Every structure is written in C-alpha cells, then in structure tokens.
Amino acid sequence: MIIVLRPGASREQIDEVITEIRTLGYEPSPIIGVAQTVVAAIGDERTQHTLESLNVLPQVERVIRVQKRYKLASRESHPEDTVIDVAGVPVGGPGFTLMAGPCSVESAEQLFATADAVKAAGATILRGGAYKPRTSPYEFQGLGKEGLRLLREARDRTGLRIITEVLSERDVEHVAETADILQIGARNAQNFQLLIECARSGKPVLLKRGLSERIEEWLLASEYLLAHGNPNVMLCERGIRTFETYTRNTLDLGAVAIAKRESHLPVIVDPSQGCGRADLVIALCAGAVAMGADGLLIEVHPNPAEAWSDGQQQVTFEGFRRLVETIRPFLAAAGRQPAA
Ligand code: PEP
Numbered sequence: 404m405i406i407v408l409r410p411g412a413s414r415e416q417i418d419e420v421i422t423e424i425r426t427l428g429y430e431p432s433p434i435i436g437v438a439q440t441v442v443a444a445i446g447d448e449r450t451q452h453t454l455e456s457l458n459v460l461p462q463v464e465r466v467i468r469v470q471k472r473y474k475l476a477s478r479e480s481h482p483e484d485t486v487i488d489v490a491g492v493p494v495g496g497p498g499f500t501l502m503a504g505p506c507s508v509e510s511a512e513q514l515f516a517t518a519d520a521v522k523a524a525g526a527t528i529l530r531g532g533a534y535k536p537r538t539s540p541y542e543f544q545g546l547g548k549e550g551l552r553l554l555r556e557a558r559d560r561t562g563l564r565i566i567t568e569v570l571s572e573r574d575v576e577h578v579a580e581t582a583d584i585l586q587i588g589a590r591n592a593q594n595f596q597l598l599i600e601c602a603r604s605g606k607p608v609l610l611k612r613g614l615s616e617r618i619e620e621w622l623l624a625s626e627y628l629l630a631h632g633n634p635n636v637m638l639c640e641r642g643i644r645t646f647e648t649y650t651r652n653t654l655d656l657g658a659v660a661i662a663k664r665e666s667h668l669p670v671i672v673d674p675s676q677g678c679g680r681a682d683l684v685i686a687l688c689a690g691a692v693a694m695g696a697d698g699l700l701i702e703v704h705p706n707p708a709e710a711w712s713d714g715q716q717q718v719t720f721e722g723f724r725r726l727v728e729t730i731r732p733f734l735a736a737a738g739r740q741p742a743a
C-alpha cells in the first residue's frame with residue numbers, strides 16, 4: 404500500500420506513520436520529498452490487516468491500495484483458464500457450453516419436452532428452477548422437492564447435467580443431491596453464509612452477479628467459494644440494474660471481458676435475465692461470444708406465453724435452435740466449438 408502524507412508533515416509525524424506501519428505488520432519504505440512524503444508499505448495486502456485505518460491520522464492524506472483484494476480468483480495467481488469437470492462435461496477452456504431449459508420446472512411434460520429439445524440443439528446442461536426467488540410472495544415459488552425429482556428424472560432420461568438454484572443454506576444438502584451445478588442467484592450473490600455452505604458441498608457452483616453488484620464485489624464473492632475450498636466456480640453475468648427501461652436489466656458485456664481478463668474462472672452469460680426480452684436474446688448471445696464468454700445460460704419454454712415465471716424472456720424450441728445456428732459463425736470466429 405502507499406501512504407501519502409499531507410504537505411508539510413513534520414519529521415515526528417512521518418516517524419509516527421512509519422512506526423504504525425511496522426506495528427501493523429508491513430515493512431515501511433519512505434520517500435521523503437521536498438514538499439511531500441510518501442511511504443510504501445510492503446506486505447501482502449490481500450491477506451494482511453488493511454492499512455486504511457491510517458487515514459485517521461491527521462498527517463495522512465490518502466492510503467492507496469496497490470494489490471487486488473481477490474487473490475485466488477485472480478489471473479495473476481492462476482494464469483491458465485480454469486476448466487471445471489461437471490460430472491464429465493467440461494466447462495471453461497477451449498469448448499463452449501450451452502446450458503438451457505425453463506426458468507421454472509412446472510411439470511414432467513414441460514421439463515422432459517424442453518430437455519429433449521435443448522439436447523437436440525446442442526445443450527449439454529439442463530437448467531430449471533425448483534426453488535424460485537420471486538419478487539412477490541404471491542407468485543409461483545417453484546415445485547421444491549418435486550421439481551428436483553423431475554430434474555433427476557430428466558437427467559436419467561437424457562444424460563444432460565443439471566443446474567438448479569439453491570436459495571438458502573438450509574437447502575444446500577438436498578439440492579446438491581440433484582444438482583451437478585449449484586446456481587447462486589442474483590439476489591443471493593453476496594449471501595456469504597450460503598456461499599460458504601455451497602463451497603463445503605464440493606459441487607461446482609455458478610455464481611450470478613448481484614442486481615447492483617460491482618465487478619470487484621462479484622469477484623470477492625467468488626473468492627469466498629475458493630477460499631472455503633471449492634475451486635469449481637463459474638461466474639455468471641446476468642445484467643445489472645440501471646436507469647434503462649427498454650430492458651429488464653442491462654446486460655453488462657464489458658464485465659464479461661473484464662472478468663475474463665481479471666480472473667481464470669469460466670464466465671457464463673445469461674442474456675435471458677440480462678435483458679428480459681426474448682427478441683433480444685440471440686443478439687446478446689453473439690455479443691457474449693465475442694466478449695470471450697465460456698458458455699450461455701438460456702431460458703427455453705415449450706410455450707413461453709403460458710410460462711409460470713419469466714414468460715416474456717423465454718425462447719421457444721424453434722427459437723433456441725435458431726439461436727444455436729446463429730451463434731455458430733461467432734463461435735468459429737472466436738476459435739470455439741460447442742462442447743456437444
Ligand atoms: C433464474 O435464472 O431464473 C433467476 C432467477 O436468475 P437471477 O438470479 O439471475 O435473477
């Protein structure tokens with residue numbers, strides 16, 4: 404860290420800062436200028452006590468952090484792309500992963516028909532919420548354990564791997580019995596106790612970006628999973644809340660490029676929550692591929708007009724087929740092929 408002192412700080416005041424830096428476990432290296440003094444404090448600021456408390460001293464003008472706050476998630480600590488083994492299906496690396504399925508599991512017919520359709524189009528992972536985080540308590544909350552049972556049956560029928568959301572610490576153990584990937588939703592993106600519990604489960608985790616979460620906070624949330632012993636973490640950009648009203652959220656494609664640069668973790672894009680409009684999903688998928696995304700999470704429904712949740716943003720079976728065809732040249736240009 405760099406501690407910038409106010410102009411005119413006395414020798415005693417400089418010495419006080421140097422002593423304090425040592426007490427906090429860093430090695431001070433002062434540069435005493437004619438007008439102003441700065442002190443470099445040498446140590447690993449990602450794991451050591453922060454020196455921001457030095458701001459309380461009247462002779463300190465500013466404390467500047469030099470290192471990133473996330474360590475295990477950073478590309479510096481792990482230059483190679485992480486490839487996650489999802490029950491035999493790789494996520495990350497040279498391939499490209501299509502995860503698709505309904506917003507909510509509604510019935511056996513709905514789920515199995517969707518599973519067959521997305522598999523035929525090239526998806527390898529089936530999404531479907533059994534526990535739904537709905538804005539209103541009067542809206543459909545998901546089928547719960549029955550939904551999980553249907554997801555297991557869909558996996559047995561098709562061989563697709565399963566991604567499904569876990570809403571609370573209480574549910575981690577039994578959701579992990581069904582899920583090949585635990586989905587942490589945007590509303591739980593910084594529920595650190597839930598993250599720790601998911602880390603302990605040992606299952607791969609897809610961590611959505613929070614509704615108004617900064618990229619640094621998103622990466623620090625992933626750091627919770629990594630620091631608690633789970634290396635199998637995927638980041639998921641799903642749009643953030645902005646002033647814009649033409650879309651439900653603003654899909655932040657710039658964040659995808661940044662996450663790929665800053666971190667070695669696979670980055671998945673969810674354009675369905677990202678824009679909330681079925682008619683924009685394909686265009687955003689092409690953008691996601693161009694930004695370096697490692698996969699997509701797409702909502703697909705046999706009849707979106709009758710969906711029990713998020714009907715406006717779910718694509719039909721035909722829409723999903725068209726989506727996969729449309730992104731093919733973009734994938735080739737990016738040097739990637741769908742895993743299937
Ligand atoms: C979902 O995937 O259906 C969902 C609720 O996502 P998010 O947490 O991104 O809103």
Ligand code: MN
Binds near residue numbers: 702712713
């Ligand atoms: Mn949804």
